Amino acid sequence: MYNTTAVVMDDFIIKYISAYIELTPEEEDIIRNQNLIKPFPKDTVLLAEGEHARECYFVLKGCVRRYHIINGEERTTDFYTENQSIIPVSYSTKKPSEYFLSCVEDTVIALGSNERNEELIKQIPKLETMLVQMASEMQAQNQIEMDNFKNLSPEERYRNLTETRPDLLNRVPLNYIATYLGITPESLSRIRKRISRNR
Amino acid sequence: MYNTTAVVMDDFIIKYISAYIELTPEEEDIIRNQNLIKPFPKDTVLLAEGEHARECYFVLKGCVRRYHIINGEERTTDFYTENQSIIPVSYSTKKPSEYFLSCVEDTVIALGSNERNEELIKQIPKLETMLVQMASEMQAQNQIEMDNFKNLSPEERYRNLTETRPDLLNRVPLNYIATYLGITPESLSRIRKRISRNR
DNA sequence: AATAACAATTAGCTTAAGTTAATTTCTAAT
């Protein structure tokens, strides 16, 4: 069950964690031995509406899209790319998921579960400190995104996106981007035209 | 320095914490002895734009409004009422605050700071478990609010607010509500009229 | 009770987003 992808990706995780806390070589090994890294081909549905999320995800490579289906239409609510964690609401609340998670590209993910996380924390208690820090950062980031969304017009939101996550525009279809911005694909087309007209 | 308000409010805190973890009588005393409960009169600014937040807040009674000033206009971005925690972005990032926090009513708040929290956690390590749980709940709640905001029209957002936080409409001026919903007070007026017309 | 300050509504006009439908462009599969 040896997996080249996993071996390379382990180093990304170690590096990521090391930005928060210092790991001894032994602790690094504990993490490496977890072997919870999995590649998913494009279009894999990680979580479907109605399902109970039993895992949380850390994107090592690729892109995951979060979307709701409302009146039969897909409404994208978030994109997760390299080094972003996904904690499904369903994972926290233990209720059926309101939304889908699906891979927009071939994606490599580190999987977490309550049981495994607790086990890991028992072995490396420092990890809990990291968790608290990460939670606080995510909370801050969420708030900033919400504030931007509320205070900016659709056009400003689009401009903002081209600045804060320019990569997304190249790796994700525009109709996904549109609903992510809270508008229709037609509106996004017009906005892009308007912007290109005025240079 | 004995304070009646604080004595009563302490019980709320104990009760709130007990929903997450079990406290021994000794631990309850430790928390009570913190004495970090303060009343603030209406219109007190807890945090101003540009300031560094050194405290986080837990609202025991009253209402705190978060707002940005954009082009000289106040844009409300959140309301915090009983049993809600406020962790300013500035508190997490150590950067100057982008927004204000101010009391809409006379408000009683439990104050937290990194130093005091760490001290407390040293004495009651269980508290860290609670923190992680709370963070996870807040994260879920934030996501749900963001999704609602993105996927609902202004009118639907207003209707949704009347269902999820009906108290707010009675305790907060409508012009605050309007910007909180991401619209102008004029638009909110029209929406309310539209709704009352159609019963 | 009168007044000042602020909150909320109303009106008219402008602008842009939603909706429906058609057309063009792009992509992937045979």
Added chain:
DNA sequence: ATTAGAAATTAACTTAAGCTAATTGTTATT
């Protein structure tokens, strides 16, 4: 290379939000 299907754009029309300004309603203060 051709074609089918999807994505993106365009257009025409409808609807509602933003903006400016005026008016009415409410609250607090003297």
